[in-house]
Amino acid sequence: MVLPRARRAGAIGPGAKFRFGQLVLGKDQPPRPNALRRMVWELDKRTSIDVDLESPIVTLDSARLHETPLLYLAGDREFSLPPPAGVETLRRFLTFGGFLLIDSAEGSTDGAFDKSVRALVDAIYPRPAPGLELVPADHVVYKSFYLLERPLGRLALSPVMEGVTRSGRLVVAYVQNDLGGAWARDNLGNYELACQPGGERQRELAFRMGVNLVMYALCLDYKTDQVHVPFIMRRRRWRPDDGAVVPPAKSTPKKP
Numbered sequence: 001m002v003l004p005r006a007r008r009a010g011a012i013g014p015g016a017k018f019r020f021g022q023l024v025l026g027k028d029q030p031p032r033p034n035a036l037r038r039m040v041w042e043l044d045k046r047t048s049i050d051v052d053l054e055s056p057i058v059t060l061d062s063a064r065l066h067e068t069p070l071l072y073l074a075g076d077r078e079f080s081l082p083p084p085a086g087v088e089t090l091r092r093f094l095t096f097g098g099f100l101l102i103d104s105a106e107g108s109t110d111g112a113f114d115k116s117v118r119a120l121v122d123a124i125y126p127r128p129a130p131g132l133e134l135v136p137a138d139h140v141v142y143k144s145f146y147l148l149e150r151p152l153g154r155l156a157l158s159p160v161m162e163g164v165t166r167s168g169r170l171v172v173a174y175v176q177n178d179l180g181g182a183w184a185r186d187n188l189g190n191y192e193l194a195c196q197p198g199g200e201r202q203r204e205l206a207f208r209m210g211v212n213l214v215m216y217a218l219c220l221d222y223k224t225d226q227v228h229v230p231f232i233m234r235r236r237r238w239r240p241d242d243g244a245v246v247p248p249a250k251s252t253p254k255k256p
Contacts, residue, residue: 073100146211156202182195
């Protein structure tokens, strides 16, 4: 009997790879254009997620908006609210499983970008619906991969993360410590900005926060199951003041 030739499976391909969608509102470009490429590279080396190193810039009227479960909106200045159709598009994206990470790079917790972010959230979820609220310290986003206690970035201005929760799911996460500033590297492989006040240890924690946010966007709250707690506790090598877990040592991959 002649067996038929095996054919290549077509269900999984480049379209199934994880990628960030770099959301742009208005004409302003992202303040840290190289940040996501490095973050995705770290994600590839630290996890089993199949990734695409490129993070396309998308707008609310872009056909590529729904090609990723995670949109990344970074800024360091005021931005205008999208028109009503754009607000509705973003609301639908979040309602049907999308996740929005907002990253402030303005070096302040109450600047012009912050005011624009709050106005955007209020437009997506009008009052009396709750807008941005503090994400509790025991939320699964702080333990979806690493055990963390706070959302450090290039800066350590705010000890908390804010967010919007709908039906028990965190749909918007807002970090004011400039995650992208800690992630960004230039074309020669040098980090573009120093992390203050914690230096390179703080940069490492910023990468871990990025990994946790991606894992949450993909897996939601599976880590709240208590069956994982003993395993996590056994894997902990030590717990520094910030509460992060140090994974087992492995060989250092080459820089991209």
